[in-house]
Amino acid sequence: MINKENTQNSRCLGPVLNLEEYVRKDWWNHIFNKFYLKTDGDVVNDKNITTKEIDLFIEIMNFKTQESILDLCCGQGRHSLELARREYHRVQGLDRSQYLIQRARKTAKKENLPVRFQEGDARKLPFHPDKFDAVMILGNSFGYFDTINDDLRVLTEVQRVLKPWGRILIDLSDGEYLRSSYQPRSWEWIDKNHFVCRERSLSIDKQKLISREVITHVNDGVMVDQFYAERLYSQDEIFDLLKKAGFTDIKFHQQITPDSSRNQDLGMMARRILISAIVRKDWTQVKSKKSVIKNVTVLFGDPQKPDALKPSKIFDDDDFYTIDKLKEALRQIKGFNFNYLNDHNTLINDLMINRGKIDYILNLCDEGYYNNPRFELHVTALLEILKIPYSGAGPQCLSYCYDKSLVRGIAKEMGIPVPEALYVKPEDKFFDLPLYFPVLVKPNFGDSSFGITKECVASNGEELINAISKIRENFGYNSPIIVEQFLPGKDLTLGIIGNPPLDYTLLPIAEEDYSALPSDYPKICGYEAKWLPDSPYWCLKSIPAILPETTKQQIEVFSLKLFERLECRDYARFDWRLDAEGEPKLLEVNPNPGWCWDGHLAKMANSMGLSYKDMLMEILNATEKRIGLQKIHNGLDKK
Numbered sequence: 001m002i003n004k005e006n007t008q009n010s011r012c013l014g015p016v017l018n019l020e021e022y023v024r025k026d027w028w029n030h031i032f033n034k035f036y037l038k039t040d041g042d043v044v045n046d047k048n049i050t051t052k053e054i055d056l057f058i059e060i061m062n063f064k065t066q067e068s069i070l071d072l073c074c075g076q077g078r079h080s081l082e083l084a085r086r087e088y089h090r091v092q093g094l095d096r097s098q099y100l101i102q103r104a105r106k107t108a109k110k111e112n113l114p115v116r117f118q119e120g121d122a123r124k125l126p127f128h129p130d131k132f133d134a135v136m137i138l139g140n141s142f143g144y145f146d147t148i149n150d151d152l153r154v155l156t157e158v159q160r161v162l163k164p165w166g167r168i169l170i171d172l173s174d175g176e177y178l179r180s181s182y183q184p185r186s187w188e189w190i191d192k193n194h195f196v197c198r199e200r201s202l203s204i205d206k207q208k209l210i211s212r213e214v215i216t217h218v219n220d221g222v223m224v225d226q227f228y229a230e231r232l233y234s235q236d237e238i239f240d241l242l243k244k245a246g247f248t249d250i251k252f253h254q255q256i257t258p259d260s261s262r263n264q265d266l267g268m269m270a271r272r273i274l275i276s277a278i279v280r281k282d283w284t285q286v287k288s289k290k291s292v293i294k295n296v297t298v299l300f301g302d303p304q305k306p307d308a309l310k311p312s313k314i315f316d317d318d319d320f321y322t323i324d325k326l327k328e329a330l331r332q333i334k335g336f337n338f339n340y341l342n343d344h345n346t347l348i349n350d351l352m353i354n355r356g357k358i359d360y361i362l363n364l365c366d367e368g369y370y371n372n373p374r375f376e377l378h379v380t381a382l383l384e385i386l387k388i389p390y391s392g393a394g395p396q397c398l399s400y401c402y403d404k405s406l407v408r409g410i411a412k413e414m415g416i417p418v419p420e421a422l423y424v425k426p427e428d429k430f431f432d433l434p435l436y437f438p439v440l441v442k443p444n445f446g447d448s449s450f451g452i453t454k455e456c457v458a459s460n461g462e463e464l465i466n467a468i469s470k471i472r473e474n475f476g477y478n479s480p481i482i483v484e485q486f487l488p489g490k491d492l493t494l495g496i497i498g499n500p501p502l503d504y505t506l507l508p509i510a511e512e513d514y515s516a517l518p519s520d521y522p523k524i525c526g527y528e529a530k531w532l533p534d535s536p537y538w539c540l541k542s543i544p545a546i547l548p549e550t551t552k553q554q555i556e557v558f559s560l561k562l563f564e565r566l567e568c569r570d571y572a573r574f575d576w577r578l579d580a581e582g583e584p585k586l587l588e589v590n591p592n593p594g595w596c597w598d599g600h601l602a603k604m605a606n607s608m609g610l611s612y613k614d615m616l617m618e619i620l621n622a623t624e625k626r627i628g629l630q631k632i633h634n635g636l637d638k639k
């Protein structure tokens with residue numbers, strides 16, 4: 001039996017009697033990728049078509065260069081970028097497709113165009129009220145959702161973010177024309193090696209046009225078999241919907257048909273209508289500004305208890321200095337009252353007594369409850385039970401990422417490359433030698449690089465057995481071990497602050513600089529580099545990575561996917577290494593990564609101009625946006 005929910009990118013299904021049965025409800029979440037740019041490239045990648053359309057839109061909307069304009073559902077940003085080329089410097093683009101947004105950002109960077117692109121859902125725009133002078137929904141990017149109510153939500157959100165007298169422009173397929181004139185079947189060459197076959201039919205209720213595309217490579221066969229459905233609006237229907245959303249002065253302009261260079265099947269783009277409207281509303285009332293103090297409690301590890309991960313097994317001067325540097329930075333942030341909890345004996349009682357006075361927790365207790373790293377998730381579970389909001393990852397994410405083998409499996413399932421590896425169970429006395437050397441032997445559970453030293457790199461079977469024996473001696477014989485292919489390329493890390501897909505910042509990728517390390521030492525950033533000042537590894541430093549653009553994009557896209565799949569929150573760090581061919585492979589995922597002033601996250605933030613205080617503020621902002629904190633209890637309510 002075919003699982004129709006999973007056919008979006010499967011190989012060809014053959015004859016299908018009812019196209020509508022194969023359309024996923026969220027098809028728009030999957031289809032806008034590199035194949036979209038091929039099948040619709042004769043329109044969406046044609047600069048002449050885009051230029052002519054922008055000429056027309058400027059004429060209709062009377063855009064001014066100083067106006068703020070939102071290009072909603074912007075795709076790869078062709079219209080936003082063209083406006084920016086014409087000195088419109090207050091243009092923003094938003095789209096749900098991570099792939100297309102990355103393409104838009106790449107073009108903007110290449111051409112040095114001041115357009116900000118971000119991912120987001122058109123039904124819940126990440127903008128304040130009264131922000132834009134105009135909003136454009138172009139290229140038939142309206143009517144994708146399953147219900148009319150969702151389309152209405154889009155227009156209602158547009159009305160909210162428009163200023164009084166703000167304008168909307170919609171470029172929409174002519175639904176009445178398509179109902180009577182769509183082509184049931186067609187095919188065309190999209191380049192020298194690919195062609196696409198299309199089937200179309202009306203939905204049972206006649207409200208949507210169902211389309212199927214089978215994209216084929218002349219040598220490799222079928223690349224994708226995909227289905228989608230777009231709602232067909234008549235002029236009366238879109239008029240009524242705009243009116244319901246609060247728009248007035250609704251006008252219909254000329255119809256447009258793109259002059260395709262391929263001169264073949266234009267599908268939904270064949271005949272489109274242009275609609276403009278105005279929103280007449282009062283300015284959103286702004287509450288009078290008061291001195292708002294947010295009460296944030298910072299959680300640490302317990303300095304009175306042993307900590308097996310630290311060299312001296314206790315908190316030392318370096319730890320207390322790091323905490324003082326944090327407190328110094330937090331004191332510089334206005335509008336906050338920070339207090340600190342680190343006594344784990346009374347932690348539960350302290351939280352219960354004070355939870356009514358806490359707006360949220362800044363959770364920096366990466367040592368774990370009672371300084372047990374396996375109990376890091378217990379702290380967040382306790383906060384969940386007490387219903388106290390907090391920064392960073394939740395229990396499930398921390399549990400996932402503490403298990404390196406589990407993260408590897410999830411990454412492989414997602415098509416994200418990882419090094420070859422062998423999992424050695426505690427009871428294994430015999431195991432097959434890996435077919436790859438050198439290898440890195442490391443505990444499957446743990447963080448802070450505990451247990452990873454230069455002796456963990458093995459070049460032959462004897463060294464491998466010695467490395468496994470040493471880890472078992474240090475960690476006990478009840479812990480699993482990973483024997484991982486040791487990659488020779490650049491050692492890289494990427495930080496993310498925020499919460500994809502709506503609002504996040506990618507920190508510049510950092511590279512570990514091993515140039516000062518003795519040549520006979522393996523190039524690893526392990527326990528010695530983080531904890532032992534007398535080690536030759538203490539000289540390591542992080543530098544901005546210089547990478548091919550494709551490699552950089554791979555690392556960014558893969559990291560964003562992992563962030564969402566593993567349920568990271570607010571900030572995280574992803575460690576990568578290049579193989580001998582320069583391909584990136586995932587090493588580890590670090591939710592709630594090191595927050596110290598001289599850690600990797602702070603260094604990456606600094607390389608993009610963010611001070612330590614700025615970085616902490618960004619994490620606080622990300623937390624507040626996620627938990628919906630608007631105002632505090634001094635006379636104002638939380639959202």
